[in-house]
Amino acid sequence: MTRVAACQISLSIENPAGNISHANQGIAEAISHGAQIIVLPELTNSGYVFTSVSEVQDRSTTLDGEIISQWKEIAHKNDVVIVAGLALSVESRLYNASVIIDKSGLLGWYAKAHLFGEEHQFFKSGEKPPLVVNTAHGRIATMVCYDVEFPEWVRLAMLDRAALLAVPTNWPNLGQLIHGTPMEAVRVQAAASVNKMVAVAADRSGPERGHSWISSSVITDFEGNIKIIANRESEDDVQVLVADVELPTDTSITPKNDVRKDRQPDLYSGILKY
Amino acid sequence: MTRVAACQISLSIENPAGNISHANQGIAEAISHGAQIIVLPELTNSGYVFTSVSEVQDRSTTLDGEIISQWKEIAHKNDVVIVAGLALSVESRLYNASVIIDKSGLLGWYAKAHLFGEEHQFFKSGEKPPLVVNTAHGRIATMVCYDVEFPEWVRLAMLDRAALLAVPTNWPNLGQLIHGTPMEAVRVQAAASVNKMVAVAADRSGPERGHSWISSSVITDFEGNIKIIANRESEDDVQVLVADVELPTDTSITPKNDVRKDRQPDLYSGILKY
Structure with missing residues (x-):
């Protein structure tokens, strides 16, 4: 079994130092619970509700910046994997990014491909x-927030043989009615289920410039069952969800069926059209 | 609003006449409730647990057979759409098929592309x-049971501008633990949500040669919310779920976002690989 954590933390564009402090509190708490894989929200260093590019620029980090250095040190010292969303500046371009760090250092970074709302x-x-x-x-995959609503994208992670999908997210409260499991979490369950991957989505909390969030971080097993989901009503700045999950070693779902091998890719060419 | 129905009926390979009788009872009840679109399970004419090809052959129908003729008449007389799973023989080939019939006649037939278990x-x-x-x-799309676990396949229906996805199904009880919404229904919810389509999945009941079914027919709105889900504990041979749903007229989900237009098909070519 692998112990995984989703750190749901309060973020605010007005308080970048507070964001990092909450993130590091979350990581420390996850480590104290024995977590081996720790996932943080989208745009952990910045918050979300920007009004100008310079606000993003001011709050962004670089690949050799202080935050990533800190997390490399923490990952090295504690033998944990940290996956976190960051406003990232690379070669003077700003990305809504996710990084994966383990004890050996920064393993890679990813830039959100499906931008939401004003993000463009x-x-x-x-x-x-x-x-x-x-x-x-x-073997861990990462993508960011709205990306996970594109099943083609999640499929690419499975086809690249990911065992766990880590999704830093800021799920906006758009006034949607929530009865039972929020649809954001339902989509994560299905993504896990149809791809036989564990899924960890780390959402955020904290009101920001009149916007709020559904604060529904969730961890599922590789069948899509919810192992733990956040308490949406909590007012804590740091809420750490921890679950023990089995990472899949193949993509079979019954003795005769396999979510990878049962695909019919020769029939899918239409998916590349608009 | 459009009134839609899922007819969850008891099927048995031992009683083909009973299968058709249950189907026609379900259709009649749906019509009595004012349903305009009526969905029936997978393999409505045959049942599922075959032991030989001749058993399939004996229970299959042809495109000009009695069952389809009956349903064309019912659809014509009542101005309803009927979508039903059938064991279908076309040019001496047997298919696990779905047909769509409206007042103008048989609009088309579909053959399940992702076969499950022993179906090959x-x-x-x-x-x-x-x-x-x-x-x-x-505008209605249809696919059968396991097909809906392939998000590429559901996507093709959306790309072809379906407003409603009708899924005849026989969801096997494989001993899976069910807490809350069964994963089969969760996957349907997500399929509806990420494609902005109404979804209607008609499951079956009735023990058959030692096999049973989760009997969890479900109707969702185009956001994936469950409008109605079957009572799994019911012992009725015919359980008709009825819901009023708005069919979507576009694929926008917010003023700035659209599940179709936000796709990045240029980045998806990897999905065609095995």
């Missing part, structure tokens, strides 16, 4: 598939 | 995309 104003969209890397604790 | 022994797999047709009550 602030970020360049990614042009590479979901990042999938071997880590000290299993 | 009994059926030729389909080689055409999900069937999507304009009917008297909206």
Whole structure:
């Protein structure tokens, strides 16, 4: 079994130092519970509700910046994997990114390819598939928030043999009615189920410039069953969900069926059309 | 609003006449409730647990057979759309098929492309995309059971501009633990949500040769919310679920976002690989 954590933390664009402090509190708490894989929200360093590119720029980090250095040190010292969303500046371009770090260092970074709402104003969209890397604790894929609503994208992670999908997210409260499991979590369950991958989505909390969030971080097993889901009503700045999950070693779902091998890719060419 | 129905009926390979009788009872009840679109399970005419090809052959129908003729008459007389799973024989090939019929007649037939379990022994797999047709009550797509676990396949229905996805199904009880919504229904919810389509899955009941079913027919709105789900504990041979749903007229989900237009098909070519 692998112990995984989703750190649901309060973020605010007005308080970048507070964001990092909440993130590091979350990581420390997850480590204290024995977590081996720790997932943080989208745009952990910045918050979300930007009004100008310079606000993003001011709050962004670089690949050799302080935050990633800190997390490399924490990952090295504690033998944990950290997956986190960051406003990232690479070669003077700003990305809504996710990084994967383990004890050996930064394993890669990913840029959100499906931008939501106003994000096009602030970020360049990614042009590479979901990042999938071997880590000290299993083969992990990452993508960011709205990306997971594109089943083609999730499929690419499975086809690249990910065992766990880590999704930093800021799920906006758009006034949607929530009865039972929020649809955001339902979509994560289905993504896990049809791809036989564990899924960990780390959402955020904290009101920001009149916007709020559904604060529904969730961890599922590889059949899509919810192992734990956040308490949406909590007012804590740091809420750490921890679950023990088995990482899949193949994609079979019955003795005769396999979600990978049963695909009929020769019939899917229409999916490339608009 | 459109009134839709899922007829969850008891099927048995031992009693083909009973299968058709249950189907016609379900259709009549749905019509009495004012349903305009009526969905029936997979393999309505035959049952599921075959032991030989001749058993399939004996229970199959042809496109000009009695069952389809009956349903054409019912659809014509009552101005309803009927979508039903059938063991279908076409040019001496047996298919696990779905047909769409409206007042103007048989609009098309579809052959299940993703065969489950032992089905390869009994059926030729389909080689055409999900069937999507304009009917008297909206643009409707159909696919069968396991097909819906392939998000690429559901996507093809959306790309062909379906407003409603009708899924005849026989969801086997494989001993899976069910807490809350069964995963089979969760996957249907997500399929509806990420494609902005109404979804109607008609499951079956009735023990058959030692096999049983989760009997969890479900109707969702185009956001994936469950409008109604079957009572799994019911012992009725005919359980008709009815719901009023709005059929979507576009694929927008917010003023800035659209599940169709936000796709990045240029980045998806990897999905065609095995």
